[in-house]
Structures are given as C-alpha cells and as structure tokens.
Amino acid sequence: MAHFEKAKSLHDWLNQRLAVDAVRRVMATEYWIPKNINFLWAMGMILAVTFGLLLVSGIFLLMYYQPNVATAFDSVNYTIMKEVEFGWLWRHIHGVAASVVFLIIYIHMFTGIYYGSYKKGREMIWISGMLLFVTFSAEAFSGYMLPWGQMSYWAGMVITNLFAGGSLHADGLVEWIRGDYVPAQAFLNRFFMLHVLLLPLAILALIGLHFAALRIPHVNNQDGEEIDFEAEAAKYKAGDKAGSKVIAFANDFMSKDMMVVGIYLVFFFYLVFYHYGFAMDPVNFDPADGLKTPAHIYPEWYFLWSYEILRPFPTDPGLIAFGFAQVIFFLLPFLDRSPNAVPASRRGLFNVWFWVMLVDMIVLTAMGKLPPEGIFSTIGLVAAITFIVLWILLPFITKKEKEL
Numbered sequence: 196m197a198h199f200e201k202a203k204s205l206h207d208w209l210n211q212r213l214a215v216d217a218v219r220r221v222m223a224t225e226y227w228i229p230k231n232i233n234f235l236w237a238m239g240m241i242l243a244v245t246f247g248l249l250l251v252s253g254i255f256l257l258m259y260y261q262p263n264v265a266t267a268f269d270s271v272n273y274t275i276m277k278e279v280e281f282g283w284l285w286r287h288i289h290g291v292a293a294s295v296v297f298l299i300i301y302i303h304m305f306t307g308i309y310y311g312s313y314k315k316g317r318e319m320i321w322i323s324g325m326l327l328f329v330t331f332s333a334e335a336f337s338g339y340m341l342p343w344g345q346m347s348y349w350a351g352m353v354i355t356n357l358f359a360g361g362s363l364h365a366d367g368l369v370e371w372i373r374g375d376y377v378p379a380q381a382f383l384n385r386f387f388m389l390h391v392l393l394l395p396l397a398i399l400a401l402i403g404l405h406f407a408a409l410r411i412p413h414v415n416n417q418d419g420e421e422i423d424f425e426a427e428a429a430k431y432k433a434g435d436k437a438g439s440k441v442i443a444f445a446n447d448f449m450s451k452d453m454m455v456v457g458i459y460l461v462f463f464f465y466l467v468f469y470h471y472g473f474a475m476d477p478v479n480f481d482p483a484d485g486l487k488t489p490a491h492i493y494p495e496w497y498f499l500w501s502y503e504i505l506r507p508f509p510t511d512p513g514l515i516a517f518g519f520a521q522v523i524f525f526l527l528p529f530l531d532r533s534p535n536a537v538p539a540s541r542r543g544l545f546n547v548w549f550w551v552m553l554v555d556m557i558v559l560t561a562m563g564k565l566p567p568e569g570i571f572s573t574i575g576l577v578a579a580i581t582f583i584v585l586w587i588l589l590p591f592i593t594k595k596e597k598e599l
C-alpha cells in the first residue's frame with residue numbers, strides 16, 4: 196500500500212489518489228501545439244463539440260421516442276414535434292448536427308490529406324479517424340431508421356439488401372440482419388439499440404483512441420515542418436514564448452480553438468432555427484409503407500458519393516466497387532509512398548491527384564442525388580471510374596516523388 200499524507204485540500208486529496216496534476220500537465224498545460232497552424236486545425240474540436248450536441252439532444256429525444264413500428268412515427272412527428280415543449284428544438288438540433296457533422300468530417304479528412312497528416316508516425320491518427328468515420332456512418336444510418344418514415348423503411352430495405360452480395364444470394368444473411376424477411380419490429384429494435392447504445396459507446400472509445408494517437412506525434416503544421424517538440428517546449432517553459440515554435444494546449448491554444456468553435460456555433464444555430472429543412476427529407480414525413488415504394492430512393496447527401504460508385508455498374512462489379520470505396524481510405528498512409536509529409540501544393544503530381552479526387556467526389560455526390568438517366572448516368576459512370584483509377588495510380592505517382 197502506497198503512503199498517503201493527510202490532505203491539505205480537496206485538490207491535494209484528489210492529487211494523491213488520481214494524480215490530477217500529472218494528468219493536467221500531460222493533457223493540457225504541457226501538451227504542445229505548433230503555432231504554425233490555421234483554422235482548419237479547429238475542425239477536430241468542432242467535431243468533438245458537435246458530437247456533444249448530438250449526445251445531449253439525443254438524450255432529450257430518447258425521453259419521448261418509442262421504438263415500436265406502430266408508434267415510432269407519431270412519437271417523433273406528433274409527440275416530439277408538436278406536443279412536448281421545445282421538442283422541435285431538440286429534434287432540429289439533432290437533425291442539423293447529424294448532417295453538419297459529416298460536412299466537418301469531410302473537411303477534417305481532406306485537411307489531413309492535403310497536409311499529409313497521416314504519415315510519419317501519424318498513421319494511427321488516420322486509422323482511428325477512419326474507424327470514427329465508419330462508425331459515424333453506421334450511427335447516422337441507424338438513426339435514420341428510427342422515425343419509421345418511408346425513407347427510413349426503404350433505405351433500410353436497400354442497404355440491408357446489399358448484404359445479399361449480388362449473385363452470391365446470401366439472403367439468409369440479410370434476414371439475419373433484419374431479424375425478419377422485411378424491415379419490421381425486430382429490425383427497428385436492433386437499430387434502436389445500435390443507435391442509442393452500442394455505436395455511441397464505440398464512438399466515445401474511438402475518440403479516446405484518436406486523441407491518444409495524437410499525443411506522441413503531435414499535430415502536424417501547415418508547412419509540414421518537423422518540429423523538435425522537446426526543445427521548443429523547453430524554450431517556452433524558460434519564458435521565451437515568442438521565440439518558441441509551440442504553445443501549450445491549455446489555455447493558450449484552447450482560447451484560439453474556442454473562437455473558431457464560437458463562429459461555427461453561430462452558423463450552426465442559424466441553420467437550426469432558419470434552415471433545418473435541408474437536414475430532413477420530405478419523403479420521410481410519410482409513414483413507412485411496405486406496399487408503396489417511393490419513386491426515387493436515395494441516401495442522405497453524405498453517403499451519395501459512395502452510392503454513386505455502386506450505382507452505375509452492374510450488380511456484382513458495383514458491389515465490388517462499393518466495397519473498394521468503403522475500405523480504400525483506410526489504406527491511404529500505406530498507398531502514399533512518398534517520404535514527404537508537406538502540403539500538397541509542394542508535392543507536384545500529388546497536388547493534381549488531391550484536387551481531382553476532391554472535385555470527383557463532389558461530382559459523384561451531385562450525380563448520386565439525380566435520377567440515373569441520360570447524361571447524368573454517363574457522368575456518374577466516368578466519375579466512379581475516375582475514383583478507382585485515382586487510387587490505383589496513387590502508389591505510382593507518389594513513389595516517384597523526390598524527397599524535399
């Protein structure tokens with residue numbers, strides 16, 4: 196048993212038992228952040244704050260939501276939206292946050308790609324980030340099932356059908372996932388469990404892993420400069436704050452981060468109060484009806500690019516292309532063979548790769564929303580092929596890159 200002194204204060208009492216001073220040093224006052232970063236480095240904090248908003252609004256919604264096929268639709272559209280005071284506000288916060296979080300995730304990911312922040316010791320940050328992306332996607336999809344509207348039902352049908360594996364005809368697997376032949380009570384119950392318990396727990400654990408993965412390599416900076424964090428921290432601690440290339444996470448950097456978070460929240464609540472409609476599909480205001488297929492079934496905007504990689508091909512190649520799109524981003528740190536972790540603008544062909552990839556994914560998103568007819572289906576096919584070709588080219592063009 197360790198030796199304990201009689202505590203002089205509550206802080207001292209906690210410090211002896213939980214080493215709160217050491218934790219604060221490691222996580223905050225001696226966690227060093229490069230000065231040379233821009234507002235794009237606040238996206239991670241914005242994501243954490245948005246996840247907090249989702250959690251809190253979700254808890255309020257959970258007080259009135261009913262996971263039952265007979266009452267789910269009304270519990271959302273009447274009880275929460277019309278009867279419970281401010282129920283509409285929590286629903287709009289939840290809906291808008293669910294959509295905006297993906298916009299920020301995409302900005303955060305492309306910032307990482309642009310600055311090469313997935314290389315040189317930062318591979319685990321990237322991999323844990325991608326696990327977060329996949330888990331957030333499952334979280335959004337399972338949440339979309341809960342109001343039990345037409346789009347909930349039919350998107351549930353289409354997505355679970357993918358597990359049949361085309362000509363593999365794994366129909367037993369699809370039934371196992373649904374717990375029935377079609378989406379019904381068992382389906383709603385298990386997606387409810389995933390949405391309110393298992394996936395949020397997984398997200399919390401993954402955020403922990405993501406933050407832990409950041410601690411040793413530290414965040415990158417906008418010049419890709421390799422900083423000697425110990426030497427720069429020593430300068431800072433010796434009082435040469437102006438000469439040091441780093442600042443402490445708390446309170447110095449946090450105060451800058453919070454300014455960007457503040458601006459974001461103004462934009463966020465503007466959407467919540469004045470433009471929440473973009474986050475709600477009108478088709479989902481009709482109750483689920485297994486006998487009435489909507490004319491056009493499409494996913495939410497953040498899944499459209501990968502949906503458009505599935506759609507233009509025949510079933511089996513389409514499924515393979517779709518599977519490819521889901522996993523390929525995980526491999527980025529290993530497919531990028533260049534030794535340089537610097538901004539794409541200094542990386543020659545990789546810069547071209549980056550911008551073509553970004554534009555291609557925007558085109559895929561736009562085409563995914565439109566009916567697959569005429570010119571749109573041709574553009575969709577070209578964009579899907581471009582996506583695959585870009586990934587195949589990546590190791591070759593990056594291998595040729597000279598060390599800077």
Ligand code: HEM
Pocket residue numbers: 235236237238239240242243246300303304307310312313317320321322323324325327328331402405409413414415416
């Ligand atoms: C959705 C939940 C996420 C949260 C809460 C989160 C949070 C953070 C935070 C706070 C940082 C440090 C500051 C910053 O660079 O913004 C960070 C860095 C990073 N994140 Fe995330 N992140 C999330 C998702 C992702 C995803 C989906 C990816 C991409 C696959 C990703 C990849 C990275 C990378 C590569 C860095 C290092 C940036 C650098 O070194 O400059 N993160 N994240």
